[in-house]
Amino acid sequence: MIAHCRSCGAPLTQTVCNLGLSPISNAFIKPEDTGAGEMYFPLKACACENCWLVQLESGPSSDAHFHDDYLYFSSFSASWLDHAHRYVEAVTARLKLTSSSKVVEVASNDGYLLQYFVKAGIPALGIEPTRSTAAAARLKGVETREMFFGRETARVIADSGWTVDLLLGNNVLAHVPDINDFVAGMPIVLKPNGIVTLEFPHLLNLIAENQFDTIYHEHYSYLSMIALTPIFARHGLRVFDIEQLSTHGGSLRVYLCHTAASYLQTPTVQRILNAEQTAGLDTPQRFASFAKGVTATKRQLLTFLIDAKERGKSIAGYGAAAKGNTLLNYCGIRSDMIDFVVDKNPAKQGRLLPGSRIPVRSPAEVGLSRPDYLLILPWNIQDEVMADMADIRTWGGQFVVPIPTLRVIS
Structure with a gap:
């Protein structure tokens, strides 16, 4: 079955980025639900070659995202x-x-x-x-x-x-x-x-x-x-x-x-x-070339994390953000690579990230655990995060920003 454009109705034939199967990015898991399964959906973006709207080829209805337990504040x-x-x-x-x-x-x-x-x-x-x-x-x-x-x-x-x-x-x-x-x-x-x-x-x-x-x-x-x-x-x-x-x-x-x-x-x-x-x-042509940069970023991040773990380094994440969940699930990153993620939102603390099942804790946990690296998942507010978490430098901790290319910042 061929999907059709949400704007003009033309068939969607041009792939922009195929990120495989992924859970809903804001479907954080409550502690009492850790034994239950999760729903995964295709995460594939396409471009309409008639009107050039880029859009998901398919996906769950809006009710799956915006509900009584919505956690983005x-x-x-x-x-x-x-x-x-x-x-x-x-x-x-x-x-x-x-x-x-x-x-x-x-x-x-x-x-x-x-x-x-x-x-x-x-x-x-x-x-x-x-x-x-x-x-x-x-x-x-x-x-x-x-x-x-x-x-x-x-x-x-x-x-x-x-x-x-x-x-x-x-x-x-x-x-x-x-x-x-x-x-x-x-x-x-x-x-x-x-x-x-x-x-x-x-x-x-x-x-x-x-x-x-x-x-x-x-x-x-x-x-x-x-x-x-x-x-x-x-x-x-x-x-x-x-x-x-x-x-x-x-x-x-x-x-x-x-x-x-x-x-x-x-x-x-x-x-x-x-x-x-x-x-x-x-x-x-421009959309066809985009996917190459995506796979390169995946390899860079996995190589860094594997090398850091082989050297005995500890890694935490900052920000239980939707974009971070896309990155973690596309790259197949789990709690064996990232120990925990911290977030200011109390409603997210104590839950697990969807898919990766990495625990979400309070930002205070960074000072208690003193990780060697802090991976900033919401890279769009990296300056705010680095200011809030500046104390990691006192024990030699470093920041890691994954997008657009991986950077380690002392």
């Missing part, structure tokens, strides 16, 4: 909170938002961002399907509705009085299985002169920087402006500005409006499209 990253705060200040000034404005965030998680609008007296509503994070958002004073976003729920939101000046979504567009339904909901809740901002990791960086570990089942799509422009146009939206961000290994923040709105397009929009075309993101 945005507020545990200090750098991400700072990023959100700066965005709120900038967009409030740019759009002249006031107490008479309305803001909705899709995939609002634990209120990490909307809390700053609330503190500024700007009415804000979060749309979040996971009960655990929605409850955390309400504790911050953020009104939150537990639902997935699409055409039908957008009508419900609009009919309840929430047509908005600003609709935003950070790192959600890649997470939706039906990208057309999701985008189609946007103009329904948007005022005639309202804007949408969407942030997402840029496919250009994923390919150029060998960021294959950002491929996991929660990410149904891997996004470029080449692929997104026709999707937006299909649903009455157009991009009028783009900002390039350093977050998540290199992201875009796109500004959208109704097709007929008066916002002028900035030169950055065409510049990004030109850069993608120059990089070959609309050619099969």
